[in-house]
Amino acid sequence: MNTTPKTDAAVALEASNLSVKLGGKQVLDIAALQVRTNQALVIIGPNGSGKTTLLLTLALLIKPASGTIKYQGQSIGNNAALLELRRKLAVVFQEPLLLNTTVWNNITLGLRARRLPAEEIKARTEKWLTRFGVAGLAQRQAKTLSGGEAKRVSLARAFALQPEVLFLDEPFNGVDSPTRQALMEDFGSVLQETQVTTVMVTHERSEALMMAHRVIVLIDGHVRQVGTPEEVFSSPVDEEVANFVEAGNIMHGVVSSQSQGQALIDAGGQSFDVVSNLSAGTKVTMFLHDDDITIALPMAQTQRSSARNHFTGKVTKFFPTGSQIRVTVDCGIPLVVLITRRSWEELGLKIGDTVIVTFKASSIHLITK
């Protein structure tokens, strides 16, 4: 396995022959998996593929039916050793799962359980509340927080534990788009700063691109591909993986100008209107969901739209997936668009047709890694 230099990194967690059953049904069957120290491993896969179960199993919260998990080469011991080991880990769930008490008590609970000195508890709590921009909420009741605030508190609670491995289950789900963007940026910078070993589950390919050193594609409880995000996204091993990872458009470009949070980005000879504060000259990777793009026939062009991006292109490829059709439109750069079979039929599209593709400036996720 150790053929590329990256595999030389120390291994924090290692699972082998892992089998997990829930309610008698086998949901995970994993031959081998490594979590490397100071790296972020992102688990992606469709809904119901077992991502959360895998995360919770690695976090020692679900007991596997068979197989072993080793932490820094050591097997997991008895209950007392398990508690000691758990204290080196932190888990952020999809819902913030805050306790019905003050924000302060939520952050300090794990620290108090570790019997840390009072001054250290205070210092760490203040530091991480401040770092996630929620210091002012310390004395608030957790139940009165907004969704975004609760997520920030839940992240602060995890980082305050100063874990050796941090587990996150779709931590940015369920908040509106601007909040999500701000949250991801804050989290990304903390991650870069702390270099904490991270395992994160997401179904958002853009998050995987942004955060991951390595990506695992999990489908039906099996690891189908492991690699750097670039490897996985540019050369998926089989059609099923491809179907999952290709569900978006990845484009490389440069910010050409920016004013008042609205940037123009040059990529592939086209200029994209994007919501961003990045300054001119910044190199970026853009990610655009295939279902955030609409297709129209050219005669509809006169209709004005609030969407900032309109490109004319030709249909070059189409590929049915269930009730939907994945259409490739070449607008100088190829854009993959997901439309319903009905739209496809009503528009009477065929290969070679000229169409207009439209999407909003806020649909583009920017990655500056």
Place this chain on the structure above:
Amino acid sequence: MGIIVDGIKQAFLLLIHGDRQMLQIAWLSLVVSGTATILSLLVGIPLGSLLGLAKFPGRRIVVSLVNTGMGAPPVVVGLIVSIFLWRQGLLGFLHLMYSPGAMIIAQFIIAFPIVAGFTLAAVQQLDPKLKLQIIALGVSKVQMVWQLLLEARLPLMAAVMAGFGAVISEVGASMMVGANITGQTRVMTTAIVGENSKGNFALAIALSVILMAIVYVVTLMLTLIQQRNKVR
């Protein structure tokens, strides 16, 4: 109607004059039912938590027994306790029959399944992931259960109220194991039954009004505690 008005008048007179016998009956009611409730909490909350949070063989059978116990008729409990406590009974050597101690035991047996049942329901309605999150914070098992009970504190106060309500109002068991002896085992409910059978409706009504007032005041206090930290 006259009887009721008379009864309410008499209740006020008894209260205003601080009738000694009445106060003693009310006090004994509170002591017996209060003690039985506290004991039932000490047993019922851990039992309910165990049934709600742990997995072990036979768990469902124990849950069904607890659920049955929640509806156990007090006279049946009184009968069973009597069989154990009477002079020739298995626990006859304790000489508890016809004492407040016997009434506490009977009321405890009535209340603890109710407390356990409510606790079980309270911890089971919590998000199962909350338990995982608390464990993931690195707390011990005992701390985890404590945190979950804190999360379930609103429904748990309902458990306290239901347990206390069941025993302060029961009459069958207290009558059988206490025998309504004046100055020794007479409590509000047995006194009401006694006065009613003697035809002293006014006094029975007066005692009923006072009993209702006690139940109201205790429940009010518990409600205030329960709703204290409730977020609007």
